[in-house]
Amino acid sequence: MAELTYRDAVARGIAQEMARDPDVVFLGEDVAKAGGVFKSTVGLLEQFGPLRVRDTPISEQAIMGAAMGAAMTGLKPIAEIMFSDFFAVCFDYIANEFPKSRYMSNGQVKCPLVVRTGNGAGSRFGAQHSQSVENWCMMIPGLKVVAPSTPLDVIGLLAAAVRDPDPVIFLEHKSLYATKGEVPDGEIVDTLGTAKIVRPGKDCTIIALALMVSRALEAAEKLKAEHGVDCEVIDVRSLVPLDTQTILGSVAKTHRLFTVEENPRLCGWGAEIVSIVADEAFYDLDGPPVRITTPHIPLPAADILEDAVLPTPDRIVDTVRRSLGS
Amino acid sequence: MATVKDRAPGPADSGLNDDIGENKRLQLYRTQVTIREAEQRAFDLFLQNLVKGTSHLSLGQEAVAAGFAGAMIKGDLSFCTYRGHAHTLARGVPVEKVLGELMQRDNGLMRGKGGSMHLTSVEHGVMGSYAIIGAHLPIACGAAWRAQYKGAKDVSVCFFGDGTTNIGAFHEALNFAAVWKLPVIFVCENNLYMEYTPIADVTAVEHPAADRASAYGLERIVIDGNDADAVYRTAKTAYDKARAGNGPSLIECMTYRHSGHSRADPAKYRPEGELERWKQRDPIKIYRERLLQFGVAEKVIADIDASVRKVVDDATEACKAAPNPPLDIITTDVYADGGWAWRN
Structure with missing residues (x-):
């Protein structure tokens, strides 16, 4: 048992899954060398190397599309969109591509990926960096939508999301990154769809x-x-x-x-x-x-x-x- | 890679360089004729109200699909647009499966759940047809990233129209692919028109794809998209480059659609005589002449034509006889568990 911040729980959850499964890869803006703008992915590049933890250009459509193409063909990507507000510039993937490919192809195409994002207010960033966009995601058939409130849930639900065969939107709350909670040692896996x-x-x-x-x-x-x-x-x-x-x-x-x-x-x-x-x-x-x-x-x-x-x-x-x- | 300057319609001049061989040429011909016959049939069935919804035909653009598919090897992946029937057929998906989907019958490729704009056959390497302009370029990058990460040798090939070159995802994908040196090929089928508006009217450069290549450190490549041999040769070079780990290519194929943008669009926005001039360079006409030049007997060509016609006729009859999809598939495959449950 250890006390962990919500921020460090993100890195631990990703690391747990990357260590378990070599098909888990991680991409996003500033996530590798910089360890994330919220410092929630520090150490992953050092632990898993540049082939699995990759910095991208500021190209949210490329990030989302690349995650999808990798997921369709056998990887289990985790993509980070820095602020959930930026979903608006890559919403095609959230609304049209991830959730509909399996259905439209009559079950031929799979899309097992996780999109992590910083969601919510409290940082005084104004109307384009503070929104709670869970309702944008919840309304789309084919997606799963998760939002943890504690460090323990961050790890357990992130693990469940990575192992889930469907596209999962994982909403981390920016104002919770500094909060702390008790987390047991060893592997932690929770279950989606449980309140x-x-x-x-x-x-x-x-x-x-x-x-x-x-x-x-x-x-x-x-x-x-x-x-x-x-x-x-x-x-x-x-x-x-x-x-x-x-x-x-x-x-x-x-x-x-x-x-x-x-x-x-x-x-x-x-x-x-x-x-x-x-x-x-x-x-x-x-x-x-x-x-x-x-x-x-x-x-x-x-x-x-x-x-x-x-x-x-x-x-x-x-x-x-x-x-x-x- | 050779850069062939595009030109005004003129005679086929790919030359008698027999680097391709008769077997491959006959395959390229058969693919083109299959696309031509199936697409023409789709149009006829549309007029009979048997093809429902919309359909975007590739009549006149057969050489691009045939050439790129002909140079692929098993395991290579195709990502298409809503104008994707040709590329789907070119990978060997049965005509009946394609026509069945267009006719929204239970024998269709996706049992009517996707429709004309979303043809997908993973077993044939057709990883989907995407109806949102530009969406599939980044997706093809992701599939190529997987190949790179896994050390696999397959190449992802992404087909799109000239109109796609002005949307953001095109530019994001090209930069991304170039920076990550991904084994992906971007193929622009420049048929001169987006939907109704000429691409030249709304684009800052003459060649909407190729003239942007330098911005991403890529070679400027424009080829005659109506000559299947030229397409095949260019494709092969690009695939070899990708497989060798030398990154993406962007290829602009000059071609022309003989029909309208979709459905029964009569394409009245085209200047008089333009269609006729391009029909002089009909890819199938060019290729018949090519085969004859190489000494292929007229009978061999006629036999291919007849056998393709029979395949399309049989497929048509099978589709007409096929039942509608059952209602119980409405709620299948929303999620990976096979169902649609969003709550307990």
């Missing part, structure tokens, strides 16, 4: 993802200590496949549902979860499901403005209290 109850409770269910998980947990402690509300907090972890059984099971117990989403409001993942719960567990609910989101705006850069728009523990506490009338 985790990170705090059991009986009065309401709060569902969160990535950076929002720690904020939901903080809010839950406050609600318990100051207002006697016992919240169950679920870390979704995997948007596709989605572990609806854990979510529905929790709602059946608590009868109230809240989602905490960093993405802008329209078509956020929480809307899909609320829709599923409304369809399948309507009579379990004692009140309307409530979505706590970033408002539907481009993200402002200034710290005071950015802090005002992302869901905070206080906003979660207030919203839950108001909704429960406690």
Whole structure:
């Protein structure tokens, strides 16, 4: 057991998989010699050499296409797109190529690859380097979409993503890179499509993802200590496949549902979860499901403005209290 | 590599250099005739409403497909565009499988799940036909990267039209391939038109692919794309270079599509007489003359024509008799487990 940062967990997860399987290769901008702009891939070039860990030009389409061509023909590439906002310049691969090649070819073409990317706000980078784009990916049939919230989950879910035979979008949260967590020694492999109850409770269910998980947990402690509300907090972890059984099971117990989403409001993942719960567990609910989101705006850069728009523990506490009338 | 200056339509002049040999020439001829007959049949079936959706024919461009495929060896990989029937057929995919997909029947190459623009036959090395302009150039780079990494000797060949040279992915892929010295060949089929607009009207240089080659440290290569021998020779040189670890090539083939861009486009945007001039340099006409020059008997040529016609006729009948795809394939192969489940 060792304490590891989320940043170092990325490198450890990649290293674990590259050491296991010589077909795992890694490419991206500044990932090799520089060790990544977030220093999350330090040491990989030294450990695995320049044939397997490769710096690319600033050519996101080339990165994505090369990953796909390699995946189709037998490798297991991990591609890094530095900021998830840059998905917009290579979205053809995310929307049209990775997820549709197997279907269109009637199962002939495979695409086992992982795209890692820095997602989310908190760095005061403004509207083009801070977005939460999980909903861009979740809406496309054929993709899998994962977003870990702890160092342990980074390693386990990354390993699961690399071993998965489908294209996986792996969203690392930039504001979590410096956070720390306990990680056991030895190989760590998790399972895609599994949510985790990170705090059991009986009065309401709060569902969160990535950076929002720690904020939901903080809010839950406050609600318990100051207002006697016992919240169950679920870390979704995997948007596709989605572990609806854990979510529905929790709602059946608590009868109230809240989602905490960093993405802008329209078509956020929480809307899909609320829709599923409304369809399948309507009579379990004692009140309307409530979505706590970033408002539907481009993200402002200034710290005071950015802090005002992302869901905070206080906003979660207030919203839950108001909704429960406690 | 020899750089052949393109020229105005004129007589076939590839010369009587018998470096290719009769067997290969007969194969190149048969491939071209197969493409011609199958594409013409696709057009006829479209007019009968039996080919559905859209289709982009390579009538007039057969020599490019035949020449490049003819110089490939087993294991080489083709990446095509939506105008990909020719390249698919040239790798030996049965006509029935191609026509079946165009007719959206259960006997089609992908059982109707892909359609005319996405012909794929991995067992034949046809790694897909891509309908988003430029998308497959980086993908071909990735397949070539795998070959380089694994020490395999296969070459990835990526076919695209003149219009592709003005999209970003073209430039990203060329730089990427050149920097990584990948065993990939980029083949521009310059048929003078994008969809309806002449490429010359919207491009800063005369040769949209070749004139950009120097920006990526590559040789400027323009060839007569209507002469299968010239295409074959150029392809062979480029493949040898790639297999030897000497990196990518960019080859611009001057050619002309006899039909419109897609479906029933009558191509009225073309100046009067242009089509007729190019038909004087019809690749199949050129190649028949070439075979005769080399002493191939008229009967041998006629027998190839007849046998190809029969293959296409039989394929047509088989496709007409084939059932529609069953509805239960709608949800198969979205994910690798064979299904489409996105939740538990």
